[in-house]
Amino acid sequence: MTASAIEVAPEVASPLITEVMERSGQNLLACYQCRRCAGACSVGDETGFFTPDRLIRSILIGDRQTALNNELIWKCVSCYTCGIRCPNGIQTGRITETLKKMAKEAHQTSPHPRVVHFHDAFVGSGVRWGRVNETELMAVYEMKNTAADIKKMDFAAVVAEVTRQLKLAMAMFRLGRMHFGFLSAKGRGEIKRLRKKAKTTTH
């Protein structure tokens, strides 16, 4: 008996496809696997050949586990090249962005926690003060990294990361590219209140 190459799970596939299509705004059903996106992908060499076409196929066959757990959604740099090459106008960069959020909601831990830490720290800083303060952003980001590395008892990683960032900070300081003032927007409360309201109405 031969095992089938692809297992299709329609009962899982249907709600998964609908959710990803609605949230990403992309028509996944138009994909006919021509793989132009694969050839275009900036990080295609880095994802174990898990390219945008593979990601779309995993969603279409209802493989939720793979869709939320793969290198591409965390290594995607949102360069959007796949989207301009797609003959059917599917912007897979929007799909990886959607799946990052779905993975978080499903409490999946990312194999690349630094990516999560950076974007959370960035948006956190932008919302907290209305403007991103680069030194605060990097401090919060590195605190998140350090906490995660210490939890794994990986002290070498902590030292390597801190050394790398200090080297950059010192070079920036020497060139006068380090900023010591503090940026904020007075009207930042408008966005905080809107976000709070949006959260309470959708959940």
Next chain:
Amino acid sequence: MELAYYPGCSLKQSSALYDHQTRLVFDRLGVQLKEIEDWNCCGATSAGKTDDFLAMAMPARNLGIAARSGLAEMVIPCSACYSRTLVAQHYLEAHPNLKDQINAGFAKPVNGPVKISSILEVLLSLHDSGTLAGTLAYRPKALKPVCYYGCMLTRFPFSVPVPDDIENPLGMERILEALGIHPIDWNCKTSCCGASAAVTDPAVAHALMAKILSDALARNANCLVTTCPMCQMNLDAYQDAVCQAHNISERLPVFFITEVVGMAMGLDTKQLEIEKHFINGTDLFKELEPYESEQ
């Protein structure tokens, strides 16, 4: 001419030199930049990756402030800010319910068509009107640049009108040709530098930047010219690390378009803060000859 101006967070901090140069260059061009008041962070790609609502609400507040300023056009030099703001403007027009929901929370709601322009679009219109040529004094004759656009000037996560060719943009080349500089054609003008991966995943970002630098070197370019502060910072600050990891011995200065235009206008490297680059490029501006218009 008066333009609304959105600098964004980066131009107020690590890329303050770009803000400074932009103001100097536009002043010479007779353009008054009116920084919109109390602007906030656009959310950059991070908001798009973590929170769909914020990805629209953050740039929307700035669109509302720009609309209230009464100016018809807003220039945004940072490519990320430009992309997020332009996308939010078109997305909200296509999704009126979301627009109403967001507008309900703003003292200055999004209304009216403010034209969102990149710095390149504004420079090109000043070139087409003949204004740019009238400000030129010198030709920096040693420059053999490649024009680096990166991702965000031509590729967007939502359908918006793109002002240049998506695969082979030529706007920056047109500006440099107008200065009497001859940019070199190459393969990587719209390649990705890795953006935040330079911080979160250096090996990936370094591989992407090595491809860009290698292609520029293979074409005998002696510098890169860009409009994006993220690309500039990545290719400049990490260039030593990239080149060491990928066995590249040469180094290439990475200029903002404003410093090349500024030098051609007769401003000097000190005024333009060109010495604030990690890879020093001031030597390339030592050879200046009087500008002669090629009729």
